[in-house]
Each structure stands twice: as C-alpha cells, then as structure tokens.
Amino acid sequence: MANPMYRQIAEDLRAQIESGRLKPRQQLQTEIELRERYGASRNTVRDAIKLLTTLGLVETRPGQGTFVVSKIDPFVTTLSGDPSQAGVTEGASYLSEVTNRNRVAENSPIQLEIQQAPESIAAGLWIPVGTEVISRHEKRSIDDTPWSMQTSYYPMEFVERGARRLLSSQDISEGTTQYLRESLGIKQVGYRDLITVRAPNVIEVEFFKLPSDGRVSVYEIFQTAFDGNAQPMRLTVTIYPTDRNQFIFEVGQVPAGQYERSADGSSAS
Amino acid sequence: MANPMYRQIAEDLRAQIESGRLKPRQQLQTEIELRERYGASRNTVRDAIKLLTTLGLVETRPGQGTFVVSKIDPFVTTLSGDPSQAGVTEGASYLSEVTNRNRVAENSPIQLEIQQAPESIAAGLWIPVGTEVISRHEKRSIDDTPWSMQTSYYPMEFVERGARRLLSSQDISEGTTQYLRESLGIKQVGYRDLITVRAPNVIEVEFFKLPSDGRVSVYEIFQTAFDGNAQPMRLTVTIYPTDRNQFIFEVGQVPAGQYERSADGSSAS
DNA sequence: GGGTATTTGTCCGTATGTATT
DNA sequence: AAATACATACGGACAAATACC
Secondary structure, eight states: OOSOHHHHHHHHHHHHHHTTSSOTTOBOOOHHHHHHHHTOOHHHHHHHHHHHHHTTSEEEETTTEEEEOOOOOOEEEEOSOOTTTTTOOSTTHHHHHHHHTTOOEEEOOOEEEEEEOOHHHHHHHTOOTTOEEEEEEEEEEETTEEEEEEEEEEETHHHHTTOGGGGOOSOOTTOHHHHHHHHHOOOEEEEEEEEEEEOOOHHHHHHHTOOTTOOSOEEEEEEEEEETTSOEEEEEEEEEETTSEEEEEEEESOOOSOOEEOTTSOEEO | OOSOHHHHHHHHHHHHHHTTSSOTTOBOOOHHHHHHHHTOOHHHHHHHHHHHHHTTSEEEETTTEEEEOOOOOOEEEEOSOOTTTTTOOSTTHHHHHHHHTTOOEEEOOOEEEEEEOOHHHHHHHTOOTTOEEEEEEEEEEETTEEEEEEEEEEETHHHHTTOGGGGOOSOOTTOHHHHHHHHHOOOEEEEEEEEEEEOOOHHHHHHHTOOTTOOSOEEEEEEEEEETTSOEEEEEEEEEETTSEEEEEEEESOOOSOOEEOTTSOEEO
16 A cells, blocks of 8 residues: 555545545544554554644544534635725734624734844844844734734834834824824825745744644735835734734735635635 | 654754754755664665655655755745835736835736636625626746746626726736726725635646655735725735735734845844 | 664553543 | 533654655
8 A cells, every 4th residue: 555544544534524524623533442443453543533633624632522624714815905005014904804804803912022133034124133123012813813913023113213102102093104204204105015824933832822743834924115216115914813814915906895704715805 | 663764764864954063055965874863774775864854854855865955045925014006916016115125026928717606706806606707917026936826717708897907918017907097987995805815726846846756835915905995806816825915914014124134033123 | 685783663562640520 | 519511731653755875
C-alpha cells in the first residue's frame, strides 16, 4: 500500500465528511469504535483524527467525542470602498459598520507605548531603525468573540510638532486621521495594504482563544498611509484569525449589497 | 503541572528559535538527543516537534533530521491599482508583472468545462442553480514553483450571443475582458474581491506540493466582475498557497515602488 | 552499485490523567 | 461517584529515506 494506514483512515473519514454522509456538528465514532472498524490500534486512529483536526475538518472535545466542525459565521471586512472614509481604521469608524449588521462591537482601552522602531516598523515608515515611534494598540471583539488586534505606529516627531493627543490613551473619537489633519495639517491621501498569513504567536493564541496547536493561522495586514507629499504618516498592523474573517475590496463601479459567503460555502446577497 | 511535557519541550525549542539561538536552516538535535536532553521518551519529543511543525517553525526530513524553517521569498500580487487594467486576470496581463521582477512565469493550457452551476457559483453570478456555465481553468507557476490555480466562470448565454471563443481552450491573448467587450459589447466597469483562507483540498496539495498534513493553508479569492448594468459578468476563483504569497492593494494616491517584506519579517522598498 | 549507519516515519500495546456527562 | 471519551506518556519494533563509505 502506498499510503500508511492512518492516512487511509483519514481519507475514508474525509470522504464521508465531504460527501455529506457525516454532517457538521455530527459526532464521529469514538476512538475505540474506529479502532475496531478499521482494525488499527487506538494510536493509529488518533493519528488519523489529528490529521483531520489540522485540516480543520473535525474537532475533539475531551469527555465528549470527535465532531465534524461547523464553520463560524464569518465577519466580512471591506478594505477599500468609499475613498472619503479610506484608512479610517482607528476609533469609531468600523463600529457603525458592525452595528449595521446587528452585531455588538467592543474595543479595549488603547494601550500606548513609545518604542524605538525595529526594522520592520522603520521600513514601513521610511525612518531609520531606532527612531522613536508612538504605538497605539487596541483589541477588538464582536458579539464577545475576539475579532482583531491592531497597533498603529506614528513618528514621535508628530507629537513634537503639536499632535499631543497621540500620547493620550483616550480614544480619539474623530479618528486620528482627521486629528492629524486638523492639528498638523497632515492630510492622508491614500494607503497601501499588505496582506500576509502566518501562524499565531502566544499572545494571539490567548486573546483569540485559538487552539494551541496552531492549526488556525492569522492574517497580518500592514497598512501604510501616505500624506500629500507621498511620505508615510502611519503604519497600522492588524491581526485577524483566519477562521472567522474574510475581506472584500472593490475596484471601479460595483453594485452595493452584502456579499457574504455562508458557513457551508454557499453565498447569498 | 500547568503544561504537559511535550508542550514544555516545544516552548523551550520555540524560544530558542525565536530568540535566534537556533537560526533558519539550522539542524536541531536528533530525536534521540532531545530525548536524553529532556528526559522524555522519543514519542513525547516527537509530539513536541509535531507541534512546532504545525506552527511552521521547523520541518522534518526523513533520513536527515529536523531543521528550522527558512521562509520562502514571497511573491507579491497587487490586487487593485491601475483601474484600466483592473480585473484583467486571465492571460498575459500578469506575466509582464512577473517578468519585471526577473522571474519566469508559466501557464498550463486552459482546461475548459461546461457545468451546471452549483450554489456557490450561481450565487456569485446571480443566476439560478443548475444554469449552464463555462469554466476556464488554468494552473500557473513562477520559476517552476507552483503559484496559483484559477477558474473563471461565465454564463453559457455569452456563447449563445456570439462569444464563441470562450469555448476555445486557446488562450485569449487580448484577455477575455476585452474580448467580451469587442464581441458582445459587455464592458467590465468594476469588480469585487472576497478573500478567504482555508485548508487545501487533495488536488491543491498535489499541485502546490504542500505538506500533506494540511499545515499550510490556501487563500481562496472570489472575484466577481460587473458590467455597466451592474450585473455580474464573470466569477473568477483563484487559489494561492499562503506560504509563498502576499497581496497588496492600494487606495487613493500611493507612491510607486515595490514594498516587499522579506523572509525574516523586515521590509525593503 | 551495494552496504551500512543514521534519522525520521509508522504502528503497536499499555498505563494513567483529565474533562465531561 | 461512576462511566465515558479524549489527552498524555512510555517503551518497543520495524520501515523508509538519506548520507556516506
């Protein structure tokens, strides 16, 4: 046999799940039953189940059993769209969007730090490594589900030039983008998003309550905002778990209306 | 005992990797050596290594050993940008972008099918389930590395109205967007991308040569293109492995210039 | 090419712990 | 408290891949 036994067992179970013979939320046979059914040892059955777990097809619950996963209703974030709102990422802007969908959003207090820019942040802001930057960090939840972690970095120079509220951990209700325009005359004219996916770190596993085996990865989105002189004025890094988030962006003329892809893979408008 | 032993071993090794004491491409101690070092059984050490593998921190090579991963130089795809080029996804358009970066791109022949639209495709094209659609499927590689799999769906009605070349497996060199404009007067005025991440299926694992344990997930991007009547004219589904791909999109005025995030997490412009 | 040592992969059986019902 | 089910841990045996002589 080309394939080891635990893979064959996994393939068999996977076929049953994908064909719909095993439905979401349905319990699989116990490890003991599967051991007899496939004539394998319990450890081999467990290897098969572990593979399906990594693939996100099943989940195990101690004391209960192994179940076919039921996907989470995803939250959809629109990354582009109305250019006038473009890049308004901190503060209340996204709250209205969330509320529109009858969901309840919550923000943590803003955690403020002054750091020496490491390489990755310095490069995004076009400043030398080690330059002081302000970081404003915030955690967000929707319907009590941890949703995203966001950190925005601004050159320390902005404070010296008069934007002192950047150093306040108070929420800047009108948005930092507008605040910087009013206080310093720095106007954001565009931004660039870089989307990556990676495994979560320990902090992210804890906040998002992700399985500690790292099978759920996170989006990491670097947003660099530019002012009228084509200089970076802000770098925002946002983390979203991939198991509950999708992103939309639109180019050109696109009809309005939600486009949500539901849990079973189908769509609705 | 808060943590089981295999997690403690994994955390210890993880700390060594993240602190740089174990560098990318460096070999870890063998399982036997780790067993003695931590006073655990070989299977327990293997559990720790399996965890690190799922987290993407190490990789094992039979007959050789276990090594700290060296990240792949990612390929960066710009999803928005020049509105005149917007949505030109099939054919030669992306080849120039690749060539500009001194990489060599290759496309498979287009695989053509006529299908009854399943729910997910019907919803994207606003047509009833079961309506006939044309699917044009293509696999793409860059520098001999499998890069993406793309399938575009068009209403069968387009062929009946005269766009017969949609049924040819020949590449439509000027791009299907332009072809539809010339042949039917259907003009694409915008599109919407929906970005999701999920585990790969068997076909994707094989084409992209992904590890069969499913620890590397894939982006699945649904692009719906709209014509001047705000009707969907095309649905394109593209799959990219998350371990070698990043996406950029820009809104407003953004200075030109590459923004690549290199393997170690730093950036360069 | 062949043979051998090394290293990881698969599979088994068993015992005990922990979470849930 | 007892039963059930998954989680952790151990030890052993053999297979498969690789490297080296």
